Amino acid sequence: MTKFSKGEKTKKTIVKRVNKLFNKKEMLLTWDEMAAELNLSRSIITNYFPRKELLILAIYYEFEHTLKLFLKNHNQNSEATSLQHLKVYYSGVMDLLFEYRFSISYVLVNPMNDEALRSHLDSTYENNKIRLLDRIKNLVKFGIINKALLKDDNFSSFTFQHTNLLTTWVISYRLYDKNLGYKKMKPIYLKGVLDCYLPYLTSKGKFDYDNL
Incomplete structure (x- = not known):
């Protein structure tokens, strides 16, 4: 178990409390x-946090740390063998995105003069593409996805659509749907992400999709 100094504990407490506060106040x-x-x-x-930008970044990096732990636990306990597995996986990711929605949407929308952050986001995007490719390869192996999705041009357009839906829905939620509530809107966003796979589903995959 990691031990933190009093100062580190105070800093982490501020990050968690301000994250909740920003989400509440929007x-x-x-x-x-x-x-x-x-x-x-x-x-x-x-x-x-002498600058607000540093506080926002601290919250964002806290989100990434939490997401990393989720991914590690998910990868240890299951693999993508069906669309139901994908649905559970995306559901967990979306819950974390919602928990840190203000800082995530702020970082995505507001340009920050931080070269390290820019480099970090680029690296994260590339790592996410690798994980996505592995996930698709596994679904191809289990007969859920047609291997045509593995072609470079198909995978590139799929990645663009998939990544944007899975990340920027938090912005759409804050702009258009917050009065409807996350509980009501989550199934719609989740279906949107899963629908990215529709053009590439095998007959087995379509059966899987119809029974989600």
């Missing part, structure tokens, strides 16, 4: 507003 608050909402002094927050 806006980037001032330092004084944050301090008042969290019942902390402004100096305690700014001691760890």
Whole structure:
């Protein structure tokens, strides 16, 4: 079990509480507003995060750490052998995206003058493509997906569509659907992601899809 210093624990607590606060308020608050909402002094927050951009990035990296643990656990306990497995996997990913929705949408929409972040996002995208390709290869092996999806041009367009739906729905939710609630909208977003596979389903895959 990892041990943290008092300062590290305080920093992590601030990150978690501010994440919940930003999600609740749906806006980037001032330092004084944050301090008042969290019942902390402004100096305690700014001691760890002298700029709001750094606080947003800390929340975003906390999301990535949590997602990494989820992926590790998921990969250890199951593999993509059916669309039902995919549905469970995407459902878990979407729940994490929703938990960190404000910081994720902020990072995606607001350009940050941070070369390290830009490089990190590019690297993350490439790693996600590798995982996606492995997942598809597994579904091809189990007769769910037609191997035509593995062709470079098909996979490239599929990846573009799949990645955008799986990541930017948090922006659409905040802009258009938050009054309807996540519980109501999640099945629609989830179906949208799974529908990316529709053109490449085998007869077995279509049967699997119809029984989700």
